[in-house]
Amino acid sequence: MFDVDLWREIFQSINKNRTRGLLSGFTVAFAILLFTILFGIANGLENTFDKLFIKTADNIIRIEKGTTSKPHKGLQSGREIFYNNTDYDFIKKEFNDNIEYISGNLGRNYQVKSTYKKGNYDITGVSPDYQFIEKMEIKEGRFINLNDYKKNKKVIVIGRLVEEDLFTNTTAIGKYLNLEGIQFKVIGVFTDNGGDQQERLLYMPTTTIQNLYVGDDKLRDISLTYNREIGMDKALTFGVELTKKLKIRKNVAPDDQRAIRVTNMALQTKGIDVMTSGLGVLIIIIGLGTLIAGIVGISNIMIFIVKERTKEIGVRKALGASPKSIVSIILVESVIITAISGYVGLLIGVGVLKWIGPSLEQYFITNPEVHPNIIVSATFILIGAGALAGFFPAKKASKIKPIIALRNG
Structure with a gap:
């Protein structure tokens, strides 16, 4: 069931610790921003290659006159x-x-x-x-x-x-x-x-x-x-x-x-296929690297947040809060911050691509854009990583006796 008190408590915690929330959100938003821009540029390059074949068939061979x-x-x-x-x-x-x-x-x-x-x-x-x-x-x-x-x-x-x-x-x-x-x-x-x-x-x-x-x-x-x-x-x-x-x-x-000038588009097509495949692999590596960096960043922040809230956890336990409710508050708070930040990062990334898109044509990048499904998937990965990173330290902290938590906090 929907617990009004739980959600009120979560938003009060976020409002009370704005710096902490902003730090967590910035890490996620920046990762999604980079991810969006990288995939947008990759798609822009692919659009340029596709545009090369818009005038004629991509399996054409031209035989032109020459001079011996x-x-x-x-x-x-x-x-x-x-x-x-x-x-x-x-x-x-x-x-x-x-x-x-x-x-x-x-x-x-x-x-x-x-x-x-x-x-x-x-x-x-x-x-x-x-x-x-x-x-x-x-x-x-x-x-x-x-x-x-x-x-x-x-x-x-x-x-x-x-x-x-x-x-x-x-x-x-x-x-x-x-x-x-x-x-x-x-x-x-x-x-x-x-x-x-x-x-x-x-x-x-x-x-x-x-x-x-x-x-x-x-x-x-x-x-x-x-x-x-x-x-x-x-x-x-x-x-x-x-x-x-x-x-x-x-x-x-x-x-x-x-003398005999034969232009075979198959040769160019093969070269472009190799180039686009290599580009795709490179973008995937860079994209995964960006995601991993975001995962590591949000994980470290979550561990720090849980440690910082040890005293708060002790107080909650002393007031009768169950370990399950303590873990839920931390995880839901993490998911909310990550989801909102991911969406903000996506909006900024798409905005940047639209803003710089026309100026990128001179660098053979045409209409850079990214499919929302890819970015949403990346955001969910970060949400999952953040939740997982916060779960174990939160679960561990929820088992600490209140007196020890208050003393260590």
Whole structure:
């Protein structure tokens, strides 16, 4: 049952010994404060790593043109290495089992006119798979399909901000855009988490831009995503094998690092995974160290508090208080101080993270925050440690005879 007298006595004791209570509370609050900030910073770093992959798929491989740095098979150095549709088909056929999506890309800046306005935009010719490689979402209409690609159709997909720029209070779907005298039908409007720059782009079939504007089958680059089922190690091997076969195909020296530029996100992903794992372990160690320091601190304080209250315990016993009630008063008082202090430490920690959060972005820490469950768990650990630390000396003190307690106090 709820004992009003017991609680009144507890709060009177806390009020009477404010210094003691503040000292205990400060130890707990500081431990929770540090714990909150450390885990918040760790989460901020993880958010930064996640943000690196927000623009494109995290299993992407890019194949870009380069320049030979060494002569090979009678061919001089300084040759520019270009790709074309036959290279694109070769990669699809040769590595079909390892490829999830693939797109041959080509583009430049064009002047684009609508009925209402005009402007200069980067337009890229892509295959239907490009939508999934770049993680774009279709807001209206659709993306380029295989029929558009095979038949060189004059269709175009535009970013959300392009629609806002060129069309006034109306949808762009079904309307036409003039690209250097050629009319293209807008079939889709997309959004992209990559930001404003990504949403000011336009896409058409690669075959269309090759036939109408370029006059050959050259490609600027080839993008693909590897099949996730092959695993990280095989993805790295796939990247190496892809580079090796392209060097053979393009007559490039095996040790020429500049001619065939293959960027495999698997390598970066593996490095980031190792870094985040190491960071996680470090934060756990530091967090546990902070908790242990808090536990030791609150334990020492509780032992000191019990010793300091020896005389008080003697008086209580002399007045007929049972050992159980004496222990209960000390433990409940400890739990109240620890719980309130832990909550205060949590509030201050969260406040500090919100205050310094924006300034931490320059140090690659994005939106540092911590899940309340972690902090609540840490607070309960400190409460348990404080209660346990106070229990044994309190129980021992409660068994002392009143006369001895009064004499030693």
